[in-house]
Amino acid sequence: MIVEIVTTGTELLLGQIINTNAPYMARRLNELGFDVLFQSTVGDNRVRMTQVLSAALARADIVVTTGGLGPTQGDITKHVTAELLGRQMYRHEPSLERIRSFFAARKLTMTDNNIRQAMIPEGAIVLDNERGTAPGVIVEAGKNTVIHLPGPPHEMEHMLENSVIPYLRDRFGLQGTILSKVLRTYGLGESSLEERIKEYVKNQGNPTIALLARNAEIHVRLTAKASSGAEARALIDGLEGRLRERIGEFIFGEDEDTLEAVVGRHLLAKKLTVALAESCTGGLVTSRITDVAGSSAYLAGTVVCYSNEIKTAAVGVPEAVLAAHGAVSAETATAMADGIRSRFGTDLGVGITGIAGPGGAVPGKPVGMVYIAVSGPAGTSVFEYNFTGQRSFIKHRTALAALNHLRQYIDLL
Amino acid sequence: MIVEIVTTGTELLLGQIINTNAPYMARRLNELGFDVLFQSTVGDNRVRMTQVLSAALARADIVVTTGGLGPTQGDITKHVTAELLGRQMYRHEPSLERIRSFFAARKLTMTDNNIRQAMIPEGAIVLDNERGTAPGVIVEAGKNTVIHLPGPPHEMEHMLENSVIPYLRDRFGLQGTILSKVLRTYGLGESSLEERIKEYVKNQGNPTIALLARNAEIHVRLTAKASSGAEARALIDGLEGRLRERIGEFIFGEDEDTLEAVVGRHLLAKKLTVALAESCTGGLVTSRITDVAGSSAYLAGTVVCYSNEIKTAAVGVPEAVLAAHGAVSAETATAMADGIRSRFGTDLGVGITGIAGPGGAVPGKPVGMVYIAVSGPAGTSVFEYNFTGQRSFIKHRTALAALNHLRQYIDLL
Numbered sequence: 101m102i103v104e105i106v107t108t109g110t111e112l113l114l115g116q117i118i119n120t121n122a123p124y125m126a127r128r129l130n131e132l133g134f135d136v137l138f139q140s141t142v143g144d145n146r147v148r149m150t151q152v153l154s155a156a157l158a159r160a161d162i163v164v165t166t167g168g169l170g171p172t173q174g175d176i177t178k179h180v181t182a183e184l185l186g187r188q189m190y191r192h193e194p195s196l197e198r199i200r201s202f203f204a205a206r207k208l209t210m211t212d213n214n215i216r217q218a219m220i221p222e223g224a225i226v227l228d229n230e231r232g233t234a235p236g237v238i239v240e241a242g243k244n245t246v247i248h249l250p251g252p253p254h255e256m257e258h259m260l261e262n263s264v265i266p267y268l269r270d271r272f273g274l275q276g277t278i279l280s281k282v283l284r285t286y287g288l289g290e291s292s293l294e295e296r297i298k299e300y301v302k303n304q305g306n307p308t309i310a311l312l313a314r315n316a317e318i319h320v321r322l323t324a325k326a327s328s329g330a331e332a333r334a335l336i337d338g339l340e341g342r343l344r345e346r347i348g349e350f351i352f353g354e355d356e357d358t359l360e361a362v363v364g365r366h367l368l369a370k371k372l373t374v375a376l377a378e379s380c381t382g383g384l385v386t387s388r389i390t391d392v393a394g395s396s397a398y399l400a401g402t403v404v405c406y407s408n409e410i411k412t413a414a415v416g417v418p419e420a421v422l423a424a425h426g427a428v429s430a431e432t433a434t435a436m437a438d439g440i441r442s443r444f445g446t447d448l449g450v451g452i453t454g455i456a457g458p459g460g461a462v463p464g465k466p467v468g469m470v471y472i473a474v475s476g477p478a479g480t481s482v483f484e485y486n487f488t489g490q491r492s493f494i495k496h497r498t499a500l501a502a503l504n505h506l507r508q509y510i511d512l513l
Numbered sequence: 514m515i516v517e518i519v520t521t522g523t524e525l526l527l528g529q530i531i532n533t534n535a536p537y538m539a540r541r542l543n544e545l546g547f548d549v550l551f552q553s554t555v556g557d558n559r560v561r562m563t564q565v566l567s568a569a570l571a572r573a574d575i576v577v578t579t580g581g582l583g584p585t586q587g588d589i590t591k592h593v594t595a596e597l598l599g600r601q602m603y604r605h606e607p608s609l610e611r612i613r614s615f616f617a618a619r620k621l622t623m624t625d626n627n628i629r630q631a632m633i634p635e636g637a638i639v640l641d642n643e644r645g646t647a648p649g650v651i652v653e654a655g656k657n658t659v660i661h662l663p664g665p666p667h668e669m670e671h672m673l674e675n676s677v678i679p680y681l682r683d684r685f686g687l688q689g690t691i692l693s694k695v696l697r698t699y700g701l702g703e704s705s706l707e708e709r710i711k712e713y714v715k716n717q718g719n720p721t722i723a724l725l726a727r728n729a730e731i732h733v734r735l736t737a738k739a740s741s742g743a744e745a746r747a748l749i750d751g752l753e754g755r756l757r758e759r760i761g762e763f764i765f766g767e768d769e770d771t772l773e774a775v776v777g778r779h780l781l782a783k784k785l786t787v788a789l790a791e792s793c794t795g796g797l798v799t800s801r802i803t804d805v806a807g808s809s810a811y812l813a814g815t816v817v818c819y820s821n822e823i824k825t826a827a828v829g830v831p832e833a834v835l836a837a838h839g840a841v842s843a844e845t846a847t848a849m850a851d852g853i854r855s856r857f858g859t860d861l862g863v864g865i866t867g868i869a870g871p872g873g874a875v876p877g878k879p880v881g882m883v884y885i886a887v888s889g890p891a892g893t894s895v896f897e898y899n900f901t902g903q904r905s906f907i908k909h910r911t912a913l914a915a916l917n918h919l920r921q922y923i924d925l926l
Contacts, residue, residue, distance in 0.1 A: 113549050115539030116723070119532055122554070126528030136526050137561055139554035141535070148550055148572075155568060159561075291584040291626040302586075311585075312524055313665075321529075376817075382803025383796030386817045390795025393871055393904055401823035404789075404799045404815035406808075410857060414814065414827065444823060458806050488618050489644070491806055493667075 101272065103129050104138040104160035106152060108167035108177055109251060113143045121166045121256055128260060131278050132268065133325060134162065144174040153180055157244050164264075167251030169234035171213035177248055178237060182221035185241045192220040195228075195235045202233050227263040231255045238267060245271075276325060279332035283320040283343065284357055285350040286504050293318050296346045300339065307339050316500055317359075320347075352507060359503040360388040366510045367398040367448075372476075374506070375444035376402040377415045377436035379427065380454035380470060384499045400444045405436070415439040415451075426465070428453050430482045433471035437482075441475045448509070449475040452502050456491045468494050472502045474509040481509065514685065516542050517551040517573035519565060521580035521590055522664060526556045534579045534669055541673060544691045544736070545681065547575065557587040566593055570657050577677075580664035582647035584626035590661055591650060595634035598654045605633040608641075608648045615646050640676040644668045651680060658684075689738065692745035696733040696756065697770055698763040699917050706731050709759045713752065720752050729913055730772075733760075765920060772916040773801040773808075779923045780811040780861075785889075787919070788857035789815040790828045790849035792840065793867035793883060797912045813857045818849070828852040828864075839878070841866050843895045846884035850895075854888045861922070862888040865915050869904045881907050885915045887922040894922065 105125050111117045119141065126136045138160060142152040149168075156163045168177030182189050196218035203210040217234045220226055227236035232255040239246045247264055249256045268274065285293060290313045294301055297320075301309050307324035322339055326332035344351065353362045367374060376386055386402040389395055403414045408427055411417040416439030417432060425431040433451040441449025454470030461467045468487040473480055485501055487494045518538050524530045532554065539549045551573060555565040562581075569576045581590030595602050609631035616623040630647045633639055640649035645668040652659040660677055662669045681687065698706060703726045707714055710733075714722050720737040735752055739745035757764065766775045780787060789799055799815040802808055816827045821840055824830040829852035830845060838844040846864040854862025867883030874880045881900040886893055898914055900907045 112536070113539060113552065114543050115536035115541075115549070118536055123525070123528035123531055126526060128528075130527050136528070137556060137558075138565065139526065141552035143550065145550075151572060152551070159564060289621065291624045292622070294585055295624055295626070310523055310527075312529065378796070381800070382808070382812075383791070383799035383815055383817065384803075386796035387794070387800045387908075390797075390817075390819070390869075391905055391908070395795070396819045396873075399795075399817075399819050401819050401827065402796055402815075402817035403827070404796065404803070404812075404817070406803070406812050406814050410814035414816070414856075443827075456803075456806075460809075486618075486620060492804055495800075495804070 101134050101162055102160045103134045103136045103162045103164060104140065104156040105136060106156055106163060106165040107139070107141045108144060108149065108165060109141075110143045112141050120253055121251070124253070124257060125164055125166075125260060128265065129164070132265065132274055133276065133278055134268075144168055144176055146176055146180060149176060149180045150184065154184055157184065157246070161243060162245045162247065164247045164249065166249045166256050169217065169236070169248060169250050171211070171216050171233070175216070178219065178221060181239060181246050181248065185221070185239060185246070187221040187223060187239065189219045189221055191215070192218050192226055192235070195220065195226055198228060198235070199233045225267070227259055229255055229259060230262075231258050236263065238264075276327045277329045277332045278323065278325050279329065279336055280321060280323045281336050281340065282355050283322070283340065283351045284353045285318045285320065285347060286316070286352050286359065286500060287350045288318065288347070290318050293320075293347060293350070297343055300343060307335050309339070316497055352504065358388075358391075359500060359507065361392050363389065363503055363507050363510070364392045364395055364398065366507060370510060370513060372448055372510065372513070373398050373400055373446040374448040374450065375400045375440045375446040376450040376452070377411070377440040378402060378404050378452050379406060379411070379436070380456045381452050381495050381498050381502065382406070382456075384495050385450070385452065385502050388499060388503065400446045403440060411436065414443075416443055426462075428455055428465050428469060428471065430471050430473070430484065433473035434475070434480050434482050437473035437475035437480055447476060448506070450502060450506055451475070452498060454485070454494070454498060456494045456498075458491060470494070470498045470501070472498070472505055474505050476509060476513065478509070478513060481505070514547050514575055515573045516547045516549045516575045516577060517553065517569040518549060519569055519576060519578040520552070520554045521557060521562065521578060522554075523556045525554050533666055534664070537666070537670060538577055538579070538673060541678065542577070544693065545678065545687060546689075546691070547681075557581055557589055559589055559593060562589060562593045563597065567597055570597065570659070574656060575658045575660065577660045577662065579662045579669050582630060582649070582661060582663050584624070584629050584646070588629065591632065591634060594652060594659050594661065598634070598652060598659070600634040600636060600652065602632045602634055604628070605631050605639055605648070608633065608639060611641060611648070612646045638680070640672055642668055642672060643675075644671050649676065651677075689740050690742045690745045691736065691738050692742065692749055693734055693736045694749050694753065695768050696735070696753065696764050697766045698731045698733065698760060699729070699765050699772065699913060700763045701731065701760070703731050706733075706760060706763070710756055713756060720748050722752070729910055765917065771801075771804075772913060772920065774805050776802065776916055776920050776923065777805045777808055777811060779920065783923060783926060785861055785923065785926070786811050786813055786859040787861040787863065788813045788853045788859040789863040789865070790824070790853040791815060791817050791865050792819060792824070792849070793869045794865050794908050794911050794915065795819070795869075797908050798863070798865065798915050801912060801916065813859045816853060824849065827856075829856055839875075841868055841878050841882060841884065843884050843886070843897065846886035847888070847893050847895050850886035850888035850893055860889060861919070863915060863919055864888070865911060867898075867907070867911060869907045869911075871904060883907070883911045883914075885911070885918055887918050889922060889926065891922070891926060894918070
């Protein structure tokens with residue numbers, strides 16, 4: 101069953117509000133096994149809405165709209181559908197009664213405009229609105245099913261969950277389960293990752309595979325359809341196993357896992373503590389680590405050491421190291437990781453130094469040059485990066501790289 | 514000129530990501546005087562994308578797309594347009610060269626896939642991508658103009674602002690000026706703010722006034738249309754002056770100003786330095802301060818002191834203060850601000866301690882209780898907050914409050 105979502109409203113066309121209705125509906129309908137293949141947005145204009153709805157009726161089995169069920173003359177969604185499908189509109193007395201009660205309960209005056217909200221296309225199923233005045237409607241017409249929902253998200257969501265989804269389950273005899281799992285990877289670009297698993301991507305069936313680049317992570321989403329949860333799980337497990345053979349070393353977590361959450365879990369599991377000395381990331385890595393509830397169990401603390409004086413005084417980087425190699429060097433990163441570990445008495449220490457830009461470059465040390473060191477019982481490892489881009493991007497990429505090196509170091513212990 | 518925005522990508526259809534590109538483009542294009550009358554979303558499927566793009570070409574003069582310019586086989590947007598308009602694709606050598614350099618500069622390996630990104634429809638205008646690998650293209654074909662932009666928002670926005678809008682201005686001889694100015698406020702809720710300026714909001718004409726809540730800031734956007742820049746500027750200035758009489762104390766900056774940028778400017782102007790001791794914010798405030806280029810001129814450094822031991826050892830909070838009042842107290846915040854200022858030898862010190870949750874609450878000290886102290890030549894001020902919400906929200910709100918207190922302290926010096 102092909103679904104098109106049509107969202108209506110001038111605020112959407114003008115870009116004044118973000119469209120959250122379309123993704124909400126898309127997610128829920130996809131989970132039920134419907135194929136949401138088109139989304140459209142159009143304003144409250146009779147000609148253009150007719151164009152959009154008739155195109156939708158031609159290419160989709162189910163058309164779900166939001167918006168345009170209000171009391172004003174500009175609210176025309178139901179009327180356009182009625183005209184397209186050759187239905188008369190009539191006043192639905194139970195709905196009018198509900199609207200009257202809605203106003204009475206709030207001691208508000210109902211205007212004549214609101215009567216418009218009780219106008220329904222002939223033969224339509226009426227969906228009561230428990231959170232507002234506009235009823236929803238479902239019009240069945242040949243191969244098409246048109247579902248009109250109100251625009252305010254809390255009204256739409258309630259009606260979708262409590263009226264529309266039960267209707268669709270019942271009408272289309274929905275059996276079975278859709279199961280998704282996301283494998284989160286870091287360290288390979290999208291095309292390199294795809295290259296490694298391309299035979300599975302190309303020949304995908306059930307489960308499907310989707311690659312999604314997200315802030316320098318690549319997420320691999322597996323989605324299986326099956327008649328039972330156990331069967332769907334088995335399908336996912338099988339494919340996941342084959343993918344892990346190819347890209348396992350880059351998979352750091354699943355579903356909602358973040359790098360900092362995985363680092364935290366591994367630190368907790370191995371009963372290890374960590375301290376950081378951050379220069380170019382300016383506290384960003386520590387802020388991410390402390391986004392995780394309970395991080396006080398393994399994070400002792402951090403020194404953000406922007407100046408050389410603080411690197412020496414608060415972290416213990418020898419002045420000689422700074423003088424010989426400069427603040428941005430493998431040696432300084434190493435001394436920062438070793439120093440903070442020793443000062444704060446932790447199992448692990450992380451040192452990060454680099455040039456976030458746009459200023460600060462010197463000959464041989466361009467903007468984006470970064471050193472990350474991890475110190476611990478297995479010695480100190482240091483890594484060089486050369487990022488490009490804006491300051492915030494370099495900070496972000498450096499933070500991810502640091503979290504990933506910390507994760508890998510812990511895994512080897 | 515009628516515009517249709519076509520956003521592409523399976524993640525959008527599945528509802529996995531929110532579509533922020535469409536409203537951004539819609540807002541900017543409407544400001545220029547174009548009528549964005551349709552928005553569509555379709556996946557990376559040749560048949561369906563052909564349907565959607567040919568419908569768009571029929572009903573709109575200008576079709577702007579995002580997405581589908583990547584290196585994979587699923588990236589087909591340009592190819593579908595070329596086929597619809599009867600254009601051959603050719604390899605655009607300057608773009609290939611740019612892509613090669615992009616990979617070389619990052620010491621990454623370019624795969625053959627990436628060559629696909631340099632394939633361009635015959636006769637198209639190529640838009641260099643300064644933030645990624647995929648060039649944009651503009652294809653002029655009879656009454657239609659098709660503009661393909663990359664999907665990642667930071668790439669799309671940069672290309673729209675720097676290449677597409679100048680092109681459209683030039684091509685369509687856009688006269689007149691639209692001028693916008695944003696007044697950024699912090700410290701009042703949206704409805705309280707609107708209440709203070711409601712007569713201007715209600716009776717708005719030219720300039721228009723729009724209130725926008727953004728991460729606990731409220732932005733007031735003034736937009737004037739006029740025949741010249743000077744005239745538009747005068748309209749904005751007049752209204753801005755009247756608004757400042759009502760809400761001036763809450764306005765911390767304009768347009769792209771952030772609290773941390775304003776704090777930085779004021780520190781620089783007064784030649785002051787600052788150091789921070791962060792507990793519950795975990796480095797977030799320092800990370801925001803160091804998002805500003807050149808912040809090393811006024812930020813000495815920070816200690817993130819999650820444990821009491823580090824509060825004492827690295828910040829100098831007396832053990833007696835911790836014992837008598839607890840880590841989350843006005844006294845500890847004060848000792849943190851004074852201590853870090855003294856240890857790091859700066860003009861100003863900031864101390865932040867609180868309970869970000871979800872754990873950590875004790876009787877009398879609920880989750881969300883936060884103390885922020887600012888220490889400096891005018892003495893030490895301390896403020897108590899009781900935020901509610903999730904951990905990340907409490908961190909974020911605390912960071913904003915701390916930056917705002919720091920800003921206010923500097924203003925009084």
